[in-house]
Amino acid sequence: MLTSNSHFFWVGNPADDSQINEKFTQLENIAGLPSALGGLVCIHHDNAEEIDASLKAFYSRPGSWSWCVFVTKATPLSECVTDGVYDEQLASSTWDGMRSRLETMKHRSTVDPLVGWLGVNRERRVKPLKSITSTSIYSYPIIDLFFPDLSSTYRYVLAEQKQGVLENDQLIDRIRVCSKCNSGHLNYIEVCPSCSSIDIESQSSLHCFTCGHVGDQQSFLRRGKLECPKCLTQLRHIGVDYDRPLENHVCNSCSHLFVEASTVSHCLSCSSQIAVEDLVVRKIYKMSLGETGEYTFQHGKVAQAPTLSIKGKVDVSFFPEPACVGQ
Ligand SMILES: [Zn+2]
Ligand SMILES: [Zn+2]
Ligand SMILES: [Zn+2]
Numbered sequence: 001m002l003t004s005n006s007h008f009f010w011v012g013n014p015a016d017d018s019q020i021n022e023k024f025t026q027l028e029n030i031a032g033l034p035s036a037l038g039g040l041v042c043i044h045h046d047n048a049e050e051i052d053a054s055l056k057a058f059y060s061r062p063g064s065w066s067w068c069v070f071v072t073k074a075t076p077l078s079e080c081v082t083d084g085v086y087d088e089q090l091a092s093s094t095w096d097g098m099r100s101r102l103e104t105m106k107h108r109s110t111v112d113p114l115v116g117w118l119g120v121n122r123e124r125r126v127k128p129l130k131s132i133t134s135t136s137i138y139s140y141p142i143i144d145l146f147f148p149d150l151s152s153t154y155r156y157v158l159a160e161q162k163q164g165v166l167e168n169d170q171l172i173d174r175i176r177v178c179s180k181c182n183s184g185h186l187n188y189i190e191v192c193p194s195c196s197s198i199d200i201e202s203q204s205s206l207h208c209f210t211c212g213h214v215g216d217q218q219s220f221l222r223r224g225k226l227e228c229p230k231c232l233t234q235l236r237h238i239g240v241d242y243d244r245p246l247e248n249h250v251c252n253s254c255s256h257l258f259v260e261a262s263t264v265s266h267c268l269s270c271s272s273q274i275a276v277e278d279l280v281v282r283k284i285y286k287m288s289l290g291e292t293g294e295y296t297f298q299h300g301k302v303a304q305a306p307t308l309s310i311k312g313k314v315d316v317s318f319f320p321e322p323a324c325v326g327q
Pocket of ligand 1 (some may be wrong): 193194195204251253255
């Protein structure tokens with residue numbers, strides 16, 4: 001049922017290549033696609049907005065997980081949710097692989113779309129997309145497309161990873177977010193370690209050995225020479241008459257002199273001031289199908305946590321990592 005080229009669709013502008021035109025059914029938009037499982041669609045528009053709109057329309061259709069999806073021009077979104085930029089060989093090998101997996105799949109009609117999407121093509125990954133206009137900085141577009149009602153795609157992938165549906169493939173970034181509102185839009189400010197004022201500045205100060213006075217270098221300048229403004233001693237030799245103290249910052253609010261400023265973070269989204277060590281660290285991974293996901297893909301249901309038998313034995317296969325058993 002999945003073997004003919006009647007499953008190939010070209011959406012958008014017609015291709016210049018007549019071979020493509022023969023191979024594909026031409027459609028103006030996504031709405032013309034059949035609702036059957038399994039197919040190959042190539043989206044061909046001039047601008048990125050149209051490409052992304054077509055991808056969003058495509059993934060709002062049930063069963064979209066079971067299709068090969070190509071574009072003729074990559075966009076940041078297409079990099080996360082398609083099988084790549086159309087190339088005849090790539091398309092045909094991707095289609096062959098997906099078709100055979102689909103045909104032997106037992107639970108096509110009930111599979112979770114994310115598990116199905118990752119399961120039918122093992123090259124696929126749940127990829128994060130960076131967007132500086134979003135307060136969370138990173139999102140997972142494929143999750144957004146399959147489950148548009150979620151408030152946080154990050155929390156979703158984290159939960160799926162804990163259950164073994166997904167597993168970490170590659171660490172892409174590590175970000176810090178506000179512990180109050182989860183925004184990654186943060187400003188880091190150096191403040192006075194004594195009174196937390198932001199009104200601090202670095203200064204070149206001098207330290208008079210005779211009276212111990214420490215002050216701004218400017219205040220020691222008298223008629224082109226260095227003289228302590230307090231005890232009026234002439235300072236001729238550094239290391240003998242005076243030196244430069246390590247404390248080269250001064251607070252304009254409390255006059256405190258210090259070596260190193262403290263750093264606080266200021267959330268640009270909710271205006272909270274949060275100590276840097278209290279920020280929440282998020283590791284952003286690219287993810288692949290995990291062991292539970294594989295089980296679900298093969299058997300169509302999630303392995304239930306087995307109840308402990310009276311002998312206290314649990315089926316070893318339940319544990320995602322066999323190395324955990326017996327430790
Ligand atoms: Zn201060
Ligand atoms: Zn002095
Ligand atoms: Zn915040």
